[in-house]
Amino acid sequence: MMTSSPLTIGDLAKATGTKVVTVRYYERIGLLPPPRRTGGNYRAYEPMHLDRLRFIRRCRDLGFTLDQVRELLHLSSQEGKSCGEVDRIAAAHLAATEEKIADLTRLAGQLRRIISRCEGGGVIADCRIIEALSPCAEEDESC
Amino acid sequence: MMTSSPLTIGDLAKATGTKVVTVRYYERIGLLPPPRRTGGNYRAYEPMHLDRLRFIRRCRDLGFTLDQVRELLHLSSQEGKSCGEVDRIAAAHLAATEEKIADLTRLAGQLRRIISRCEGGGVIADCRIIEALSPCAEEDESC
DNA sequence: CATGGGGTCTATAGTCGCTATAGGGTCAAG
């Protein structure tokens, strides 16, 4: 059984689909522990870093904020603790995501309605889209 | 028929549901033309500013970026021009919005699936959420 | 006329999650 040699930042980045600058950024904000350095001052990552970065990326792909990731990382190391907090974070994020979907759906509906009124061949002065974007004040008698 | 007196920035903000700082920000980035100033150096807005800011807010509420708003504002003043460009911007934004909805929907589905596997009463070491967030590498024999 | 409170002014820095740039150092292949 061979022991794997440490990874350069480029290896780590490629293995996780992260950009090199982003890896350094995660280190700077304390998400990824600083690895030891080689003689030439290169970062030398261990498999543990790979695991951790993969965890971070997976969370980010799921839309968690970096603060939530930080909390999840912290919790994931407390093996004996109840997992209620984890559940709470995930549920909150799901709720937020569902709300965002609802908002965007409502919005898309409005956009479709606005766009459908436009004949497309007209000029700006008659454009239904511009008109729809120009809400009239109640006290404005010209509307 | 009475002529309306100029508005303070606070009046304008309240009338459009914008924050005062945001109004100043729109001026700084060239979206809202600088109004004349009073003796005390206060901004004094005309009805035209009200119209323009309402247009901006409506666009923002519909999710257009400030750059798109800038372009729409520019186009809306070209009364004789064809409205094809307006249509293009709106359609592009609708497409982007629909894509975002699709992304978030996929994401919410994954989150629901992950969360549903968690019994809630367990400890972190057995937490299905943490587990689901910890993707295993193919070359990692422990998975 | 003084005072107090609320609104306004500018300028600057912070937010989030990166991304880009400048100006260098290191390393391995040819």
Add this chain to the structure above:
DNA sequence: CTTGACCCTATAGCGACTATAGACCCCATG
């Protein structure tokens, strides 16, 4: 020994605001 790919730090920029500090103005009340 040179070339080119990689790595290093530090700093600034993105979008769309938001927050803060410190000063100024205006109006109503005493």
